[in-house]
Amino acid sequence: MNPKILSVDDSKTIRMLLKRLFTPFVCELFEAGDGQEGLDVATREKPNLIILDYNMPVMDGVTMLRHMRENPELKRTPVIMLTAEASPGIIATVARLGVRDYVTKPFDSDQLMEKVARVVALERRPEISEA
Amino acid sequence: MSDNNSITASNEVSVKPEEVSESLKSAEVLVVDDSRMMRAGLTRSLKQLGFTNISEAVDGQDAINKLLDKSYDLMLLDMEMPEMNGMEVLAAMNLNPRLGGVPVIVISGDEQIEKAVQCIEAGAEDYLTKPPHQTLLRARVTTSLEKKRLRDLDKLRFAQLQAEKELVELEKEKSEKLLLNILPSAIAGRLKGGEKTIANGHATVSVMFADLCGFTALSRKTNPAELVAMLNGIFTAFDTIVEKYGVEKIKTIGDCYMMVGGLPIHRDDHARVVAAAALEMVEALDLLNEQNGTNLKMRVGIHTGPVVAGVIGKIKFTYDLWGDTVNVASRMESSGLPGMVHLSEQTQTALQDHFVLEERGFVECKGLGQVKTFFLKGHAEAQAGGH
Numbered sequence: 001m002n003p004k005i006l007s008v009d010d011s012k013t014i015r016m017l018l019k020r021l022f023t024p025f026v027c028e029l030f031e032a033g034d035g036q037e038g039l040d041v042a043t044r045e046k047p048n049l050i051i052l053d054y055n056m057p058v059m060d061g062v063t064m065l066r067h068m069r070e071n072p073e074l075k076r077t078p079v080i081m082l083t084a085e086a087s088p089g090i091i092a093t094v095a096r097l098g099v100r101d102y103v104t105k106p107f108d109s110d111q112l113m114e115k116v117a118r119v120v121a122l123e124r125r126p127e128i129s130e131a
Numbered sequence: 132m133s134d135n136n137s138i139t140a141s142n143e144v145s146v147k148p149e150e151v152s153e154s155l156k157s158a159e160v161l162v163v164d165d166s167r168m169m170r171a172g173l174t175r176s177l178k179q180l181g182f183t184n185i186s187e188a189v190d191g192q193d194a195i196n197k198l199l200d201k202s203y204d205l206m207l208l209d210m211e212m213p214e215m216n217g218m219e220v221l222a223a224m225n226l227n228p229r230l231g232g233v234p235v236i237v238i239s240g241d242e243q244i245e246k247a248v249q250c251i252e253a254g255a256e257d258y259l260t261k262p263p264h265q266t267l268l269r270a271r272v273t274t275s276l277e278k279k280r281l282r283d284l285d286k287l288r289f290a291q292l293q294a295e296k297e298l299v300e301l302e303k304e305k306s307e308k309l310l311l312n313i314l315p316s317a318i319a320g321r322l323k324g325g326e327k328t329i330a331n332g333h334a335t336v337s338v339m340f341a342d343l344c345g346f347t348a349l350s351r352k353t354n355p356a357e358l359v360a361m362l363n364g365i366f367t368a369f370d371t372i373v374e375k376y377g378v379e380k381i382k383t384i385g386d387c388y389m390m391v392g393g394l395p396i397h398r399d400d401h402a403r404v405v406a407a408a409a410l411e412m413v414e415a416l417d418l419l420n421e422q423n424g425t426n427l428k429m430r431v432g433i434h435t436g437p438v439v440a441g442v443i444g445k446i447k448f449t450y451d452l453w454g455d456t457v458n459v460a461s462r463m464e465s466s467g468l469p470g471m472v473h474l475s476e477q478t479q480t481a482l483q484d485h486f487v488l489e490e491r492g493f494v495e496c497k498g499l500g501q502v503k504t505f506f507l508k509g510h511a512e513a514q515a516g517g518h
Binding site for chain 2: 002003005021024025026027048049110113114116117118120121123124
């Protein structure tokens with residue numbers, strides 16, 4: 001079974017861009033247009049990685065994160081945040097909620113991939129005992 | 132003398148490095164670079180080092196497809212590729228275990244240390260600037276391959292250990308079953324728990340002896356193999372009946388079968404189950420006689436009373452019984468009649484109204500004097516319509 005990546009962003013363009021970026025990965029891709037939908041998909045699919053937008057209607061990124069923290073199955077899922085503004089306040093808030101890294105919009109896809117690679121590499125660290 | 136066709140930094144007289152050790156030469160290496168020249172150069176360098184299984188991928192997507200297809204021991208990955216660059220390949224490998232497990236040495240044009248750090252944080256094992264120096268290439272490749280070999284060996288050993296563990300578990304189960312075959316489980320449990328001597332007094336149990344008459348005569352005219360087979364058939368049938376009624380077989384002594392009801396754990400209906408089992412054993416013997424064309428009969432004796440029960444000795448130990456009750460039960464058997472179940476007054480009392488009994492008379496028993504005895508005719512219900 002292949003791993004799952006979930007993109008949660010209200011911008012269809014960004015979702016399409018992310019989809020194109022992740023296409024060569026041997027992964028199942030999922031999308032959501034707001035935090036509520038994102039939460040539903042995440043609860044159902046239990047993705048291995050979530051790319052999450054900060055500002056969304058219906059339910060924003062931070063609220064979705066709060067809900068995820070309350071779910072034992074989701075609270076450890078690695079999340080990379082997309083944010084238009086990288087103020088220290090925002091960074092502190094999302095870091096406290098367990099976000100592994102962030103990129104500012106408009107984002108450089110290479111930069112995003114770098115962070116994806118690093119975040120997921122850290123996830124896999126205890127691999128020697130994974131026999 | 133430098134090799135002008137190899138893509139290696141040759142700003143000094145290059146001494147061709149030795150080939151790698153034999154065991155590493157057959158390693159599966161995947162070279163990933165969008166530049167045909169670079170790929171060719173790397174492949175040539177690797178061949179000079181003695182590698183024989185070198186594959187090439189022309190971009191990130193190709194690399195991923197190849198990783199899905201085959202198990203590689205090492206990947207040399209160019210970071211600067213169009214469409215899907217090296218970092219994305221690393222990310223994809225990190226995400227999907229199906230692609231992982233392959234050590235990656237990234238080859239990059241970027242000399243900056245930050246780039247190297249990023250790659251290693253992204254999971255690469257090492258970082259070489261292109262074009263890689265032949266000696267450095269050899270050193271890094273050898274290290275990565277040897278580390279992988281050790282990891283693989285580790286995994287193998289772990290798997291072997293698991294298999295051995297399972298075997299040990301199986302053996303444990305087997306000897307467990309064997310022990311339970313010899314001793315009642317409650318007693319076996321106590322022995323395993325560390326009790327050295329198990330001996331308990333039990334106030335009321337019912338002991339039965341069944342002796343095959345005519346067996347010795349038969350043994351004179353039947354060959355040993357057939358004789359044992361016959362006895363095995365009979366006692367196995369008795370074993371089945373014992374299991375069915377939840378009584379405890381103690382032992383067989385030659386052609387004599389001994390069992391007890393109410394042990395190792397007391398039950399109020401001990402006499403009833405022993406009586407019922409005894410009746411069934413008589414029936415079983417009749418059936419076997421029909422099947423084998425034999426005419427064996429047996430005397431059965433039952434007595435009820437206190438016994439001491441336990442396990443003694445250190446070799447070939449069994450669960451055994453001692454006391455007057457045992458002697459009287461044996462006396463019931465020896466003073467009984469072929470085909471009949473002979474029991475004492477004490478057993479009769481314990482049976483109450485569940486069975487039909489016929490008074491027999493009195494039998495002299497050492498220590499007890501005259502004991503009133505009965506023959507067991509059948510179950511009470513079975514005779515319901517008869518009176």
